[in-house]
Amino acid sequence: MELRQMRYFVGVAEALHFGRAAERLYISTPTLSQQIKQLEREVGATLLIRHSRGVELTPAGQVFLARARETIQAAGLALKDTRRAAGLDEPVLRLGLLNGIPGWLPAALEQLATERFPNSTVTLEAGTTTDQVRMLTAGEIDLGLVRTPLTLPAAMTSEHLAEEELGVLLAASHPLASSAELTLDDLAGLELIWIPRAAAPEFYDDALRRLGDRIRLSDISMSHSQLRSALLVRRDAISLGSRRAATPDVVWRPLCGRPLIARYAAIWRTDSHNPVLRAMTVSPGLTVVRQQVVEA
Numbered sequence: 001m002e003l004r005q006m007r008y009f010v011g012v013a014e015a016l017h018f019g020r021a022a023e024r025l026y027i028s029t030p031t032l033s034q035q036i037k038q039l040e041r042e043v044g045a046t047l048l049i050r051h052s053r054g055v056e057l058t059p060a061g062q063v064f065l066a067r068a069r070e071t072i073q074a075a076g077l078a079l080k081d082t083r084r085a086a087g088l089d090e091p092v093l094r095l096g097l098l099n100g101i102p103g104w105l106p107a108a109l110e111q112l113a114t115e116r117f118p119n120s121t122v123t124l125e126a127g128t129t130t131d132q133v134r135m136l137t138a139g140e141i142d143l144g145l146v147r148t149p150l151t152l153p154a155a156m157t158s159e160h161l162a163e164e165e166l167g168v169l170l171a172a173s174h175p176l177a178s179s180a181e182l183t184l185d186d187l188a189g190l191e192l193i194w195i196p197r198a199a200a201p202e203f204y205d206d207a208l209r210r211l212g213d214r215i216r217l218s219d220i221s222m223s224h225s226q227l228r229s230a231l232l233v234r235r236d237a238i239s240l241g242s243r244r245a246a247t248p249d250v251v252w253r254p255l256c257g258r259p260l261i262a263r264y265a266a267i268w269r270t271d272s273h274n275p276v277l278r279a280m281t282v283s284p285g286l287t288v289v290r291q292q293v294v295e296a
Helices: 003-015 018-025 029-043 059-085 104-116 129-137 201-211 224-233 275-281 285-289
Strands: 048-051 054-057 092-098 121-127 144-148 156-171 191-194 216-221 238-241 250-253 260-269
Touching: 003 018, 003 029, 003 054, 003 059, 018 029, 054 059, 092 104, 092 129, 092 275, 104 121, 104 144, 104 275, 104 285, 121 129, 129 144, 129 260, 144 156, 144 201, 156 224, 156 285, 191 224, 201 260, 224 238, 224 250
Parallel strands: 092 121, 092 144, 191 216, 191 238
Antiparallel strands: 048 054, 144 260, 156 238, 156 250, 156 260
């Protein structure tokens, strides 16, 4: 019986649903189900009753849940106390938090760090793609998150993690807001308010190249968190963003025929000796959090 299996069981027991638990644990539902079945075979008893709406704990499952939580906590304390007795610092991963990134992605990386290196601590340093590269070069972070395409220094490596569709953001009062989807012809001549080029030059240039030259680039630029506010001031303008950015006042519309895709990658220094980072990047490593978040 492995601690990993206990953590999986606790995840299912708390969510009372295999699908939701699998999302929180960042593994596939079939893999999670297989691990629980293997655990039940080893225990020799049914721990969960499966039904169409989710699962419920058997009396044996309730006992195992309590003991599993105690065991996981005890294992963490054992590791922490042993490292302290050996004079070792608490393991810390300094993670670069990319502005505007899907919230599940840093959460998945934090979960992976905990899985691979129990009792590790993840700290966050926010910034743009350009900031991430600078901070990594300066040794201020251990793992960065960036938008690609991106040319990295020779001392760095990367791994693709996720992607999502970018569409058009516009005020709900905009004449085009009534359309279910938009074309490049619809956008011709409109003012585009977007992020500063310095934040992610290659990503910025790639997106504008795909849009063509008929869109009028605004004389102002904003961070991801400010774009929606800017559209409520300049209500005839548009911006680019994911469906996540939509609000009652700012709507999101897909681009018909030529969707723009934002791709996210993790980057790190190949000469890093950070134990948490090394544990996370050992095969299969970061591939366990790789997902496609393409919003149709």
